[in-house]
Amino acid sequence: MQTLRVLVVDDETGMRLAIARVLSGFTVRQADAPDEPIAFAVETAETGEAALDAMERAVPDLLLLDMKLPGISGLDVLKEMSERHYEALTVMITAYATLETAIDATKRGAHDFLPKPFTPDELRVAVRRAVRHLMVQRQAHRLAEEKRQVRFQFISVLGHELKAPLAAVEGFLQILKDGSAGDDPAVIGQVVDRALVRTEGMRKLIVDLLNLTRIESGQKRRELAHADLREAAVAAIETASSAASARGIAIALDGPDKAPLVADRGELEIILNNLVSNAVKYNRDGGRVDVSLEQSASGWLIRVADTGIGMAPEDAGRLFQEFVRIRNEETRHIAGTGLGLSIVRKLAQLYGGDATVESEPGRGSTFTVTLKTGTPTRG
Amino acid sequence: MARPSGKDGVGIMTSVPLPKRVLIVDDDEDFLFQHKIQLENAGFAVTTATSRAEAESLVDEVRPDLAILDLMMEQHDDGFVLSHHLKRKRPDLPVILVTAVTAETGLSFTPSSPAERAWVGADAVLAKPIRFEQLRREIDRLLAR
Numbered sequence: 001m002q003t004l005r006v007l008v009v010d011d012e013t014g015m016r017l018a019i020a021r022v023l024s025g026f027t028v029r030q031a032d033a034p035d036e037p038i039a040f041a042v043e044t045a046e047t048g049e050a051a052l053d054a055m056e057r058a059v060p061d062l063l064l065l066d067m068k069l070p071g072i073s074g075l076d077v078l079k080e081m082s083e084r085h086y087e088a089l090t091v092m093i094t095a096y097a098t099l100e101t102a103i104d105a106t107k108r109g110a111h112d113f114l115p116k117p118f119t120p121d122e123l124r125v126a127v128r129r130a131v132r133h134l135m136v137q138r139q140a141h142r143l144a145e146e147k148r149q150v151r152f153q154f155i156s157v158l159g160h161e162l163k164a165p166l167a168a169v170e171g172f173l174q175i176l177k178d179g180s181a182g183d184d185p186a187v188i189g190q191v192v193d194r195a196l197v198r199t200e201g202m203r204k205l206i207v208d209l210l211n212l213t214r215i216e217s218g219q220k221r222r223e224l225a226h227a228d229l230r231e232a233a234v235a236a237i238e239t240a241s242s243a244a245s246a247r248g249i250a251i252a253l254d255g256p257d258k259a260p261l262v263a264d265r266g267e268l269e270i271i272l273n274n275l276v277s278n279a280v281k282y283n284r285d286g287g288r289v290d291v292s293l294e295q296s297a298s299g300w301l302i303r304v305a306d307t308g309i310g311m312a313p314e315d316a317g318r319l320f321q322e323f324v325r326i327r328n329e330e331t332r333h334i335a336g337t338g339l340g341l342s343i344v345r346k347l348a349q350l351y352g353g354d355a356t357v358e359s360e361p362g363r364g365s366t367f368t369v370t371l372k373t374g375t376p377t378r379g
Numbered sequence: 380m381a382r383p384s385g386k387d388g389v390g391i392m393t394s395v396p397l398p399k400r401v402l403i404v405d406d407d408e409d410f411l412f413q414h415k416i417q418l419e420n421a422g423f424a425v426t427t428a429t430s431r432a433e434a435e436s437l438v439d440e441v442r443p444d445l446a447i448l449d450l451m452m453e454q455h456d457d458g459f460v461l462s463h464h465l466k467r468k469r470p471d472l473p474v475i476l477v478t479a480v481t482a483e484t485g486l487s488f489t490p491s492s493p494a495e496r497a498w499v500g501a502d503a504v505l506a507k508p509i510r511f512e513q514l515r516r517e518i519d520r521l522l523a524r
Contacts, residue, residue, distance in 0.1 A: 168407075
């Protein structure tokens with residue numbers, strides 16, 4: 001049982017007692033937590049001054065505030081509360097709610113009005129409404145806080161991911177500067193090559209990061225047009241072909257001659273490039289990559305299967321999260337930003353679809369992306 | 380003069396019977412590569428390993444004269460454990476432990492108590508980023524013992 005603190009401010013003793021009596025046995029059930037009814041602990045104050053004193057000790061969850069009080073008015077109390085940053089959900093009790101005073105009170109933070117005289121039922125209805133509002137407000141606050149935490153964590157990891165290649169490049173430059181690598185041109189060449197590999201990785205990370213940010217902020221200018229998924233697949237295979245043939249990996253494409261859908265071509269390319277290049281990177285030498293395009297009832301199914309290192313089920317579950325890279329002996333030598341699959345999933349979701357993986361360690365993985373035809377969500 | 384001298388070339392190398400062999404263990408390939416070329420240029424023979432398991436399988440065969448171990452590999456304490464194992468096998472082998480922890484994790488993995496230090500058995504602990512001259516000084520000091 002959760003208990004909300006209610007402060008009742010009214011100069012009429014009878015009114016204070018009546019409200020306290022009605023609320024003392026009253027509970028509100030929430031739709032999403034029916035087993036945890038909300039009860040009320042009622043405090044009372046006779047004047048606005050006394051109410052502010054009480055709030056100085058502890059700000060209530062709910063404030064039932066009479067508009068007309070002997071000393072400072074209910075409006076003055078609201079004003080003072082906003083200056084002191086007291087946040088209590090306020091229901092104004094008033095015998096003469098003119099439109100003007102109502103607007104005034106609302107401006108100063110009042111949530112609702114309860115016109116005098118009222119029945120116990122009307123009081124209960126007003127309190128129930130206020131509680132619902134309060135709970136929604138708190139839920140929204142919790143979600144915002146969670147989002148802030150996720151963002152904070154993202155930035156910390158990003159900072160580390162950007163710092164690591166920079167540190168490596170600095171190390172290489174330092175070696176060249178102090179001459180500690182000697183003067184063998186072959187060794188110097190290796191140092192420069194390694195440094196370039198790390199700057200290349202960093203550049204990819206930044207490109208991925210910009211793509212991700214555009215998708216998430218909805219600011220990526222999307223150019224929706226009639227596109228062909230097959231063309232995107234062919235282009236992605238072409239891009240991956242030199243890396244694939246260097247390791248004896250064969251890539252096959254299966255599907256109809258045309259795979260039309262309304263989409264942003266750039267987005268289709270990002271999806272297919274990520275899937276195909278991963279299937280090559282995480283493959284074994286001499287392995288296979290099978291890309292297939294299948295029409296489904298609602299759109300298209302892209303399947304990219306590899307014969308690579310695969311992964312454990314617990315790793316597969318985390319794979320689409322940002323900066324998740326499966327780290328083990330087999331993946332140590334494979335470069336990646338940790339953002340590619342997260343981008344693929346977010347893009348698929350813009351097309352009302354999703355990205356999933358099935359995998360078996362040592363045997364290979366199959367990635368499936370679904371894209372719905374029809375009008376995609378505007379980013 | 381037991382200490383190998385390099386840099387100035389072949390003539391001096393011939394006056395040293397055999398270059399000293401250094402084993403470097405780290406999962407960061409750039410760290411391995413950077414230190415390998417610098418140590419080779421300074422006249423050492425270098426063997427690298429990217430994991431504790433690889434290092435343990437190599438050590439009998441390559442008979443290093445000194446080992447440089449990263450603290451955190453797959454497990455946070457791999458460097459400690461590897462140091463302990465190497466020292467048990469070869470009590471005379473000088474071991475330098477390299478740590479890179481504090482900035483990212485906010486944790487310190489430096490062995491703190493005398494008992495821990497004794498168990499780990501490392502002869503020197505250096506914090507990343509390490510300057511090569513600093514590493515070189517430690518190597519010379521430990522090999523001169």
